[in-house]
Amino acid sequence: MSRLAGIPVVDAVNYPLNCWYVAATSDEVGRGLVSRTVLGQPVLFYRLRSGAVAALEDRCPHRSLPLSYGTLSDDEVICGYHGMAFGPDGRCVRVPSQQNVPYGARARSFPVRDEPPFVWIWMGHPATSTLSDPPALPWLRDADWATFGETLLVEANYLLLHENALDLTHFPHVHPGLSPSPYLGTPPRLEIEVTETTVSYYRDFSPSPLVDWQARTTGLPRDRDYAQRESGEFISPGLHVDRMHVFAAGDGAGSYDKILTRAFTPLGPRRTIVYWQVSRNYLTSQPQVSDQLRDVHHATLTADKRLLEAIQARADGLGADEEFNVSADVAGLRAHRIIEDMLAAERGWHPCVTEEEPCEPKSGLSGPVQRA
Amino acid sequence: MSGDAVYREHEGDLVVVRRETVATDVVALTLADPAGGTLPGWTPGAHIDVVLDEGLTRQYSLCGALRDRTSFRIGVLRAPDSSGGSRFVHDALKEGSQLRVRGPRNHFALVEAPRYIFVAGGIGITPLLPMIESVQQRGVPWTLAYGGRQRASMAFLAELARHGGRVRVWPQDEEGLLDLPAILGDPRPDTLVYCCGPEQLLAAVESQCAVWPPGALHVERFAPKPAEPAAAADSPFELVLQRSGITTVVPADQTILEVVERAGISLLSSCRVGTCGTCEQEVIAGDIDHRDSVLTSEDREAGEYMMICVSRCRSERLVLDL
Numbered sequence: 001m002s003r004l005a006g007i008p009v010v011d012a013v014n015y016p017l018n019c020w021y022v023a024a025t026s027d028e029v030g031r032g033l034v035s036r037t038v039l040g041q042p043v044l045f046y047r048l049r050s051g052a053v054a055a056l057e058d059r060c061p062h063r064s065l066p067l068s069y070g071t072l073s074d075d076e077v078i079c080g081y082h083g084m085a086f087g088p089d090g091r092c093v094r095v096p097s098q099q100n101v102p103y104g105a106r107a108r109s110f111p112v113r114d115e116p117p118f119v120w121i122w123m124g125h126p127a128t129s130t131l132s133d134p135p136a137l138p139w140l141r142d143a144d145w146a147t148f149g150e151t152l153l154v155e156a157n158y159l160l161l162h163e164n165a166l167d168l169t170h171f172p173h174v175h176p177g178l179s180p181s182p183y184l185g186t187p188p189r190l191e192i193e194v195t196e197t198t199v200s201y202y203r204d205f206s207p208s209p210l211v212d213w214q215a216r217t218t219g220l221p222r223d224r225d226y227a228q229r230e231s232g233e234f235i236s237p238g239l240h241v242d243r244m245h246v247f248a249a250g251d252g253a254g255s256y257d258k259i260l261t262r263a264f265t266p267l268g269p270r271r272t273i274v275y276w277q278v279s280r281n282y283l284t285s286q287p288q289v290s291d292q293l294r295d296v297h298h299a300t301l302t303a304d305k306r307l308l309e310a311i312q313a314r315a316d317g318l319g320a321d322e323e324f325n326v327s328a329d330v331a332g333l334r335a336h337r338i339i340e341d342m343l344a345a346e347r348g349w350h351p352c353v354t355e356e357e358p359c360e361p362k363s364g365l366s367g368p369v370q371r372a
Numbered sequence: 373m374s375g376d377a378v379y380r381e382h383e384g385d386l387v388v389v390r391r392e393t394v395a396t397d398v399v400a401l402t403l404a405d406p407a408g409g410t411l412p413g414w415t416p417g418a419h420i421d422v423v424l425d426e427g428l429t430r431q432y433s434l435c436g437a438l439r440d441r442t443s444f445r446i447g448v449l450r451a452p453d454s455s456g457g458s459r460f461v462h463d464a465l466k467e468g469s470q471l472r473v474r475g476p477r478n479h480f481a482l483v484e485a486p487r488y489i490f491v492a493g494g495i496g497i498t499p500l501l502p503m504i505e506s507v508q509q510r511g512v513p514w515t516l517a518y519g520g521r522q523r524a525s526m527a528f529l530a531e532l533a534r535h536g537g538r539v540r541v542w543p544q545d546e547e548g549l550l551d552l553p554a555i556l557g558d559p560r561p562d563t564l565v566y567c568c569g570p571e572q573l574l575a576a577v578e579s580q581c582a583v584w585p586p587g588a589l590h591v592e593r594f595a596p597k598p599a600e601p602a603a604a605a606d607s608p609f610e611l612v613l614q615r616s617g618i619t620t621v622v623p624a625d626q627t628i629l630e631v632v633e634r635a636g637i638s639l640l641s642s643c644r645v646g647t648c649g650t651c652e653q654e655v656i657a658g659d660i661d662h663r664d665s666v667l668t669s670e671d672r673e674a675g676e677y678m679m680i681c682v683s684r685c686r687s688e689r690l691v692l693d694l
Contacts, residue, residue: 125510127509127510127511128506128509128510130439130509131438131439131505131506131509132413132438132439133439133441136410136441187376189376189377189378190376190377190378191377191378191380192377192378192379192380193380193381193382194379194380194381194382194640195381195382195412195413195414195475195476195477196412196413196414196415196418196475196476196477196478197412197413197414197415198382198412198413200382324615325614325615325693326615327377327615327616327637328377329615330377330379341478341481344481344483345415345481345482345483345484346484347484348483348484348485349483349484349485349564349587349588351561351585351586351587351588
């Protein structure tokens with residue numbers, strides 16, 4: 001059977017390290033110690049007096065007590081066990097029981113970027129973080145857009161979330177009452193576009209009436225037909241963005257745009273946190289529209305969460321080896337391939353030196369992402 | 373739901389924002405979105421298609437800064453035997469000219485290793501520049517041997533100068549051909565060799581690396597590898613497209629790509645001569661007759677992927693994950 005025929009999601013450490021992931025929302029990190037798990041590693045976050053964010057491994061390098069058990073003093077973390085002090089770069093700056101600090105005493109630190117509403121972290125080689133920036137998401141900070149967000153914990157591998165986000169064909173089956181009405185007729189052609197690092201898609205719906213939630217949240221008259229465009233993009237292993245455009249030409253309002261930004265951050269092989277944000281460029285000063293949109297997204301995201309957790313549980317029990325693919329899976333499979341290439345590059349080169357040491361697989365989903 | 377989907381690579385109309393002569397017969401073009409938008413991300417070794425005219429597509433490696441998300445830089449040599457691509461770039465493209473770009477894509481990816489040897493011949497330096505930026509940032513030891521006809525024809529020497537002794541510039545009129553045995557040294561299990569340049573250089577490096585561990589050498593070709601003489605005439609075979617649930621036949625005088633396209637499957641392809649790697653497909657079953665210039669001998673032995681624009685099948689039945 002084909003290597004890509006199933007999703008390697010069982011006990012799979014299948015996430016690239018050399019990528020920016022969202023570790024927290026900016027308002028979660030203040031002048032206190034916040035501990036988070038990111039890609040299976042405990043990380044301590046805090047905000048410096050300058051306003052910048054620091055991220056250290058949440059473990060005292062002396063006797064391994066989580067540093068989050070300690071306190072913050074100025075810009076230093078004081079361990080709750082022996083009072084040793086660590087600077088924002090992780091360097092140990094004070095050992096209360098002796099005059100000097102041992103050479104090389106330091107906690108691991110991670111590159112972070114605070115770009116509200118998200119705090120991004122780079123868990124790979126620290127120096128390589130300077131070769132890329134977190135994806136620009138200008139609408140999240142643009143005054144012409146209204147944005148709200150929440151987090152959602154999903155007990156499933158992050159690849160299942162990407163596949164779900166890249167697969168539009170499940171929508172009318174899982175969310176029948178919420179699907180745009182054109183889904184119910186002949187589906188429009190799906191246009192999929194790829195680059196080396198991204199997969200995006202869009203489809204144009206011919207004019208049709210809005211479904212209930214769309215009419216309520218846009219305030220557009222129900223007795224008219226509206227053309228719509230739906231699009232989405234796998235931007236990185238840590239980010240997916242969906243857009244819905246309702247074209248209200250004739251009302252002088254142009255396009256009613258809604259953007260669902262989802263950061264997927266693996267906490268471990270079978271647990272993912274979703275930082276989701278909903279932005280709109282219409283009725284931006286009406287909080288009740290935010291409440292209505294919040295309800296709609298709660299409904300879809302929780303329904304998907306329920307399914308993905310059930311899929312993960314079944315895959316844990318039976319494996320996913322015997323899954324098959326259909327044509328509509330092409331976007332998900334492409335994202336898979338992008339991630340596979342990133343993992344292969346990170347796994348590095350393992351030549352077969354002797355007959356006794358057989359060759360490591362050179363590429364592909366074998367190795368760290370092999371199914372159990 | 374119907375399976376009505378169109379699958380393609382990103383294309384965009386970019387504008388030449390900077391044109392510099394960086395060596396004799398070599399121009400560097402910096403391309404950007406006319407609206408100032410962000411361009412797709414890429415990694416070292418990536419290339420783009422420049423669609424110069426209907427049916428005239430050329431591949432150029434990206435050689436700009438990795439972090440720059442608003443422009444692409446390419447280096448273009450005016451090839452004396454040019455079939456029109458490089459001549460068009462040199463003669464017709466000015467600052468402000470618009471051109472269509474497809475991609476990026478990457479079949480020359482930089483794999484992490486403890487040590488690297490880079491070997492460039494002439495304009496083959498381009499994909500190695502971002503690789504050098506990346507490994508230098510990672511703090512991994514590397515060397516570059518850069519050969520060219522004469523110093524004046526070798527591009528990007530000024531920006532390579534900051535790496536000092538790691539870079540060995542080797543103009544042929546001063547020092548002869550690259551001394552590959554000395555450059556490559558004894559095979560080392562911790563070292564990857566990345567090479568890009570003219571066919572003679574690639575062939576020489578391939579032969580020199582034959583005793584290196586399999587997988588140690590990575591090369592990129594911009595022109596098809598010289599074809600090996602066919603042992604026999606091509607024969608037809610059955611083609612099974614697993615995901616789509618379609619079975620058909622590939623006649624002796626048609627390619628797999630042509631047959632798949634005729635079956636109404638939307639898939640990616642670009643050069644159609646086996647050099648760009650765009651039409652790569654996963655093979656589920658079949659004895660593949662590889663004829664491309666992208667896959668390494670290890671890839672070929674593994675038999676997991678094939679380039680369907682040129683490669684064929686020796687067995688009676690080929691099953692693709694399509």
